[in-house]
Amino acid sequence: MLAPTIQSLVFGILIGGLFGLAAVGLSLVFGVTKFLNVSHGELLMLGGYTSFWLFTLYRVDPFVGLPLAILALVVLGVVLYKLIFTRMVKLSDETKIKNTMLVGFGLGLVLQNVALRLWTADDRGITTSYSSHVIQAFGVRFPVVRLISFAIAVVVLLALQLFLKRTYTGKAIRATVQDWEAATLLGIDIHKVYLLSFVMGAGLAGLAGGLVAVGYSIKPDMGLEWTLISLIVMVLGGLGSFVGTFVAGLVVGIAQSLTSLWLGGAYREMVALLLFLLVLVLRPQGLFGVKEG
Amino acid sequence: MTRKQVLTTLLGLVLIAAMALVPMYVKKDSTINLIVMVLLYVSLASSWNILGGFAGQVNLGHAAFFGLGTLVTRSLWLSGWPLWAAMLAGGIVPVLLGLLIGIPAFKLRGAYFSIGTLALGQVLYVIVGNRWPLITSLPVKYLGSYSLAPRYYLFLGVALVTVGAAYILMRSRFGLGLAAIREEEDAAESLGVSARRHKILALSLSAFFAGLTGGAFAFYHVGYYPQFPFGPVWSFDAVTIAFIGGTGTIIGPIVGGIFYVVLKELLALRLVEIHLTVFGILFVLIVLFLPGGLVEAWQKVRDAFARRPGRPKVGRPLPQGEN
Numbered sequence: 001m002l003a004p005t006i007q008s009l010v011f012g013i014l015i016g017g018l019f020g021l022a023a024v025g026l027s028l029v030f031g032v033t034k035f036l037n038v039s040h041g042e043l044l045m046l047g048g049y050t051s052f053w054l055f056t057l058y059r060v061d062p063f064v065g066l067p068l069a070i071l072a073l074v075v076l077g078v079v080l081y082k083l084i085f086t087r088m089v090k091l092s093d094e095t096k097i098k099n100t101m102l103v104g105f106g107l108g109l110v111l112q113n114v115a116l117r118l119w120t121a122d123d124r125g126i127t128t129s130y131s132s133h134v135i136q137a138f139g140v141r142f143p144v145v146r147l148i149s150f151a152i153a154v155v156v157l158l159a160l161q162l163f164l165k166r167t168y169t170g171k172a173i174r175a176t177v178q179d180w181e182a183a184t185l186l187g188i189d190i191h192k193v194y195l196l197s198f199v200m201g202a203g204l205a206g207l208a209g210g211l212v213a214v215g216y217s218i219k220p221d222m223g224l225e226w227t228l229i230s231l232i233v234m235v236l237g238g239l240g241s242f243v244g245t246f247v248a249g250l251v252v253g254i255a256q257s258l259t260s261l262w263l264g265g266a267y268r269e270m271v272a273l274l275l276f277l278l279v280l281v282l283r284p285q286g287l288f289g290v291k292e293g
Numbered sequence: 294m295t296r297k298q299v300l301t302t303l304l305g306l307v308l309i310a311a312m313a314l315v316p317m318y319v320k321k322d323s324t325i326n327l328i329v330m331v332l333l334y335v336s337l338a339s340s341w342n343i344l345g346g347f348a349g350q351v352n353l354g355h356a357a358f359f360g361l362g363t364l365v366t367r368s369l370w371l372s373g374w375p376l377w378a379a380m381l382a383g384g385i386v387p388v389l390l391g392l393l394i395g396i397p398a399f400k401l402r403g404a405y406f407s408i409g410t411l412a413l414g415q416v417l418y419v420i421v422g423n424r425w426p427l428i429t430s431l432p433v434k435y436l437g438s439y440s441l442a443p444r445y446y447l448f449l450g451v452a453l454v455t456v457g458a459a460y461i462l463m464r465s466r467f468g469l470g471l472a473a474i475r476e477e478e479d480a481a482e483s484l485g486v487s488a489r490r491h492k493i494l495a496l497s498l499s500a501f502f503a504g505l506t507g508g509a510f511a512f513y514h515v516g517y518y519p520q521f522p523f524g525p526v527w528s529f530d531a532v533t534i535a536f537i538g539g540t541g542t543i544i545g546p547i548v549g550g551i552f553y554v555v556l557k558e559l560l561a562l563r564l565v566e567i568h569l570t571v572f573g574i575l576f577v578l579i580v581l582f583l584p585g586g587l588v589e590a591w592q593k594v595r596d597a598f599a600r601r602p603g604r605p606k607v608g609r610p611l612p613q614g615e616n
Contacts (some may be wrong), residue, residue: 036404038353038411087581097404098351102532102580103351109529110573224525228508230409266423273412280397280405 007140008261009254014143015216016253018152018208020246023233024157025204027245028233031177032197034096035085038104042111042226043202047073047209048218049119055126062126062214069210070203077202080107081195089194108223115220125217138221146215156207156248160200167256173197177240225269232276236284248287251275312449316442329513331554332448333506336455338534338546340392340502342553343459345532346540348495349475351407354414355531358387358500360523362507364421367429367519370511371549382507384501391500392493399492402478406492422520430516433586442514444513452510455502460543462498471495475541503531533576541586547589560576 007059026040050069054060060068084107085222133144155292164170175183176193184190212218212226229252255271279286312328339356366383368378394413398406431439434571462468473481474488482488510522530553538549557568583589 016568036407045604047357084577084581094402098407099580099584101351101353101404101407102536103577105529106533106580109525110570110577113567113570113573177551224411224415228408228412232412235405235408266420269416270421273409273416276409277394277397280401280409284401284405 004184004261006138006256008257010140010142011146012254012257014146014150014253015257016250017153017235018211018215018249019229019253020158020249021153021204021211022208023137023230023237023245023249024160024200024229024242025208025243027225027234027237027239028160028204029198029201031239032173033085033089033194034093035100036097036104036231037085037196037198037201038101038227038231039108039111039223040104040107040205040230041047041223041225042115043073043076043205043223044209044212044226045115045207045218045220045223046076046111047221048213049115049124049209050206050212051210052119052124052126052218055128062128062210065153066152066207066210070206073202073206073209074199077199078195080202081198086191086195087200108227112215112220112223119220121220123217123219124213128214131214138147143215149211149215150209152280154246156204157206157242160204161242169196176185229272232272236275236279236286241286243286251287307382309453312459313446316445322441325445327554327558329445329448331550332445332452333510334530334534334553335547335550336448336452336506336509337503337531338538338549339455339459339543340453340506340543341531342535342540343502344492344495344499346535346542346545347463347471347475349541350492351532351534352410352412352425352496352499352528353407353530354410354412355443355499355503356523356525356527357410357414357417358391358503359507359510359527359531360417360421361387361390362504363511363522364425364507364519365504366508367511371429371432375513380505380512383508383511384504385508387500387504388497391496395493395496399496401491415524418520418523418525421523422518425519428516428518436515439515444509447509447512451502451505453587455505456543456547458498458502463543467491467494472541503584529569529573529576532565533572535586536576536579536584537586539586540584542588542589544584 022040022044026037029037029040031033038254047069050072051062051065054065054068055062084103088096088103091099128145131145135142135144135147164174172183172188173193173196175186175188176190180190183193208226209218212222231250233252234245236243236251252272252275255275256268259271260268315328316325319328333391337355337359340358341352345352362380362383364383365386366376367377369379369382374382394409395406398409407435461473470481470486471489473484473486474491478488507522534549534553535546536549537552538547539545553572560568560571579586585592
């Protein structure tokens with residue numbers, strides 16, 4: 001009985017890392033711009049299909065192709081920002097959250113249907129020569145591709161953290177999060193900061209999607225589920241703490257994996273919702289967040 | 294009553310009478326089915342509007358309430374309950390579920406409620422798909438006596454009750470409270486309007502009427518997959534129609550519902566994928582450029598004429614449902 005539990009714990013952590021990665025992208029955008037982009041999951045899905053296309057059409061190794069998946073989403077991010085989101089920059093915070101959410105909801109549906117036309121409704125995945133490789137340790141199986149994906153997620157998040165803490169641009173972003181008016185007075189061009197963080201969020205979604213396509217599978221209507229997981233992980237972790245968000249990703253991953261084992265896969269979806277409601281009731285600022293004034 | 298009000302009331306009554314006579318004059322089933330679709334969407338969007346338009350709380354999982362209405366009504370009705378009782382239950386169960394999200398989420402402001410409803414919609418969609426994977430078909434004893442007219446009248450009744458309730462609500466003190474919360478929550482609270490209680494009550498009504506609409510759907514369809522009415526498309530449709538017409542107004546969801554069904558048919562975009570793309574883009578454009586929908590567009594046109602030189606300037610009507 002113990003072995004399957006440990007095994008599913010490991011699987012939960014591995015997928016949880018990707019939950020964390022996806023949620024950090026969403027959280028970065030939300031923290032800086034107060035855009036709640038509920039088409040984040042669809043951006044992730046498109047990142048997955050970019051990797052899938054690169055692999056099936058041009059035989060590009062999925063890990064080598066990741067920068068291209070990121071690039072594709074960065075470009076799409078710029079287009080979406082310039083075309084749509086820039087029009088909502090000046091709204092009040094409350095209206096901004098509401099309108100970006102509505103726009104994201106519509107946009108998500110459009111992207112999903114475009115993907116349906118391009119790639120059909122089938123589940124797709126990337127199967128490389130090393131996809132079935134597994135490392136056995138302590139009686140637990142570690143699929144190699146998922147292990148690498150997890151490691152990439154961790155490294156990228158550490159790099160992001162370093163970027164925000166150490167570089168001038170990173171500090172400008174954090175200053176904007178704290179107080180955009182003060183940031184403007186200090187000569188920070190907040191429009192650039194907004195664009196940059198939105199695009200970084202899209203890029204992170206692209207990366208996460210590429211990783212999902214290698215270790216798991218993708219389909220056009222996966223977006224909503226990933227948006228939801230990202231939103232819940234973001235709330236669970238608390239705003240303003242990427243470490244918290246990542247840990248919350250692991251918590252949700254483990255919780256889902258264990259419920260699948262004990263109650264069956266059908267109720268996996270419910271866990272995230274229950275966690276979300278629990279957080280609302282018990283600790284609205286999230287597990288690691290700072291209580292807002 | 295002013296002359297205008299009398300005229301409006303008369304016009305409304307004539308329209309309702311005309312709608313009631315439709316099954317006697319229209320002999321083509323396809324036309325009646327089309328009107329049924331309009332009535333369904335009007336009810337669905339109006340029910341969404343009670344919370345989303347009047348109170349400004351965005352529900353992104355309205356399909357959960359609609360779907361639950363179909364599920365409860367269909368199972369109880371087919372297990373022998375009288376239709377009215379089954380439909381009543383189909384209205385009440387979604388309310389209970391709505392409270393489960395609303396009570397904790399409305400403690401806080403911001404996007405928590407929207408996230409919660411989005412999650413609820415998705416969770417129910419997946420669970421129902423797993424738990425009831427098989428198509429639900431009417432048993433033979435019902436099939437033999439199936440006729441369209443009673444279905445039509447049921448939908449007409451649900452639409453009238455929903456729109457009527459929304460109308461009474463909007464004109465009531467409670468409706469004013471909702472509008473105050475939508476426009477400026479802090480100010481509303483400072484005047485003694487309990488935002489949380491208002492939102493919870495509006496949510497309950499919204500869920501109830503969505504469930505009722507689901508009940509009519511369950512009575513109308515011969516066969517469908519139980520998961521189908523839980524699909525995210527229904528949430529999207531409700532929001533889109535309310536926005537096309539104009540949120541926070543009574544006429545908005547009606548205009549939006551007609552526009553939606555007619556455009557879908559006119560373009561003959563019968564493939565779900567294409568019509569969703571078109572409406573998705575349209576919806577984004579409306580949120581960005583015309584947040585008051587067709588009602589706002591109409592008001593703008595009217596204003597433009599009212600401001601022509603040589604005519605007295607008419608005061609701008611209060612913006613309704615602007616975000």
